[in-house]
Amino acid sequence: MAIVLGENRYGKAETRLVRVTRDGETHTLADFNVSIALSGDLAATHLTGDNSGVLPTDTMKNTVYAFAKEHGVGEPEEFALRLARHFVETQTQIRAARVGIESLAWQRLGPHSFKRQGDHTRTAEVTVTVEQTQVVSGISGMVLLNSTNSEFHGYPRDKYTTLPETTDRILATAVDARWRHLHDTTDWGKSFPGVVDALTRAFVYTHSLSLQQTLFAMGSQVLTDQAEIAEIRLALPNKHHYLVDLSPFDLANDNEVFIAGDRPYGLIEGTVTRDDVPPAITEWYP
């Protein structure tokens, strides 16, 4: 038996960058959390401690800040592409660079005043190899709720099943979605709100017989509306709302009073894809 080094990568995780762009009195804010992972011909450092191919992770962090000053940041996908290409192009031993960005939203309150929008996070994950580029955009934590137009019935029952069938319930979820772009030259600033609009519209207008059906409707709407998207992966927690039994107080409860459940929660996951697109070049997750 031989012990061998398997897949490996390294990089600087979670570099926090705030970039202010000043246009006279009016400022714009980008608030990014940048994670970089490089892979390639890096066996020597693991096997012998030879660091001749190991660009320090400290340098990666400095590159984030220097690029933010030199080029500005733009859309998260754009900044991630610039960084990933830089490492693959300038470090001959590096065959692939993965740059992930979480972009935190700030709502403008005035020319140089902002309020943090805590309701969702926009994400971008770019992989650049010597041959190919893959861009995956995403959103996490976008909470949606329909107070009706949701049913769940017709499921198998066994001796452990207690769930009552329902033709009217609350359907709520916190959308975690990642979508893979067909190209690396999309108008990122237009694509992101387009996808979010398609996701929310499908959630609102689907009369749901299951969260699974809603998931497929949301993914389909994105692929119908946005020609630049190859595939979308969704993870939808079912944020259960339980009807409170008010009968001890001789009160009816006609879907008006609920307990908002916390844990456990159903977790519905799925991919919606075009059947004629090239496969992903590297693994990615919702």
Ligand SMILES: O=c1[nH]c(=O)c2[nH]c(=O)[nH]c2[nH]1
């Ligand atoms: O939309 C739903 N899908 C399920 O798979 C499920 N399971 C469950 O208990 N409630 C629900 N709701």
